Amino acid sequence: VKKSDVVRAILPLHLRKEPAQAQGLAFAPTNIALVKYWGKRNTELNLAYTSSLSIALPDQGALTKVNLHEGKQDQVVLNGNEIANNTEFFKRIAEFLNLFRFQSAWHFNIDIQMNIPVAAGLASSACGFASLTLALKDLFAWPLRFQELSILARLGSGSAARSLWQGFVEWHSGASADGMDSYAEPLTATWPSLCVAILAFSDQAKPISSREAMQATVNSSALYQCWVQKATHDLALLKQAIHNQQFPLFGGTAESNALNMHATMLSSWPPICYFLPATLAAMHEIWSLRQQGLELYFTEDAGPNLKLLFLEKDASAVKQHFPQIEVLRVFE
Numbered sequence: 001v002k003k004s005d006v007v008r009a010i011l012p013l014h015l016r017k018e019p020a021q022a023q024g025l026a027f028a029p030t031n032i033a034l035v036k037y038w039g040k041r042n043t044e045l046n047l048a049y050t051s052s053l054s055i056a057l058p059d060q061g062a063l064t065k066v067n068l069h070e071g072k073q074d075q076v077v078l079n080g081n082e083i084a085n086n087t088e089f090f091k092r093i094a095e096f097l098n099l100f101r102f103q104s105a106w107h108f109n110i111d112i113q114m115n116i117p118v119a120a121g122l123a124s125s126a127c128g129f130a131s132l133t134l135a136l137k138d139l140f141a142w143p144l145r146f147q148e149l150s151i152l153a154r155l156g157s158g159s160a161a162r163s164l165w166q167g168f169v170e171w172h173s174g175a176s177a178d179g180m181d182s183y184a185e186p187l188t189a190t191w192p193s194l195c196v197a198i199l200a201f202s203d204q205a206k207p208i209s210s211r212e213a214m215q216a217t218v219n220s221s222a223l224y225q226c227w228v229q230k231a232t233h234d235l236a237l238l239k240q241a242i243h244n245q246q247f248p249l250f251g252g253t254a255e256s257n258a259l260n261m262h263a264t265m266l267s268s269w270p271p272i273c274y275f276l277p278a279t280l281a282a283m284h285e286i287w288s289l290r291q292q293g294l295e296l297y298f299t300e301d302a303g304p305n306l307k308l309l310f311l312e313k314d315a316s317a318v319k320q321h322f323p324q325i326e327v328l329r330v331f332e
């Protein structure tokens with residue numbers, strides 16, 4: 001099954017035609033996985049081995065404009081700067097756009113505004129491909145359901161499948177070969193006192209992309225099967241913690257899940273390590289604060305930065321220990 005087969009199934013011939021308006025515009029929030037997606041059962045379609053669950057950051061993400069233009073090739077502008085066509089970023093976007101180039105002479109003009117550090121493990125590809133998918137839907141006026149849009153966004157980046165909604169979102173791994181059962185949907189539960197903060201140590205691009213790193217983990221870690229079992233178990237625990245609003249179970253499950261993902265990466269060969277010395281120092285500080293009674297937990301993606309998880313009641317205490325953070329209220 002190819003990406004183009006999936007697009008043909010979702011967009012039948014009568015929908016593969018001219019734009020309905022001059023420009024499409026859409027915003028998509030970035031998301032932080034609390035139970036991670038790490039490893040694909042199908043690399044062409046970005047089908048995950050396990051289901052995952054994330055939380056959206058309401059005001060942080062990507063605002064994308066798309067239109068067809070007269071030029072001889074696609075043009076991608078990120079935060080006001082034109083992206084060179086030999087970069088990985090450009091190639092991934094152009095490859096995604098090929099799926100929607102219903103006439104070979106069409107070239108797209110894409111303008112993305114992101115208010116998060118790009119490629120620093122802050123899910124820039126997630127909100128980028130999610131907002132591009134929504135902007136294309138706007139441009140062509142496709143009458144699609146969110147389930148189908150989630151499948152299309154996944155073809156750009158797995159985690160983008162989850163970036164179409166606010167709040168808690170679960171991406172079902174699905175089991176079918178064509179991935180038509182592999183899409184995300186929002187949970188109805190909210191948690192108004194929940195806070196998130198990004199503890200940033202570096203905005204440098206990561207040494208190895210999450211795409212390559214997860215594939216290397218699947219191929220070389222002897223622990224990979226354990227990760228699959230652990231992630232499956234954590235998802236059930238996390239949903240229970242959200243349902244019952246049990247914060248220590250919530251934070252503990254998210255933190256343990258992230259550490260298990262990184263442990264699995266470390267057990268790959270050659271080893272994959274996103275920790276910087278500052279990352280480890282902050283972990284030790286968080287563990288010591290927790291021993292002193294502060295309900296503070298973290299998660300970490302494919303980069304050195306930590307994302308802190310805590311409740312409103314502890315926001316000022318957390319800010320006292322980490323003055324550089326901005327406290328984000330997820331359900332505001």
Ligand code: DP6
Pocket residue numbers: 032033035036037038046052123125126156157158159160210211212301302
């Ligand atoms: C650590 O979605 O960026 O953030 O599907 O290859 O584009 P591709 O990977 P990507 O990986 C995200 C990995 C993660 C965990 C997560 O978001 O679930």
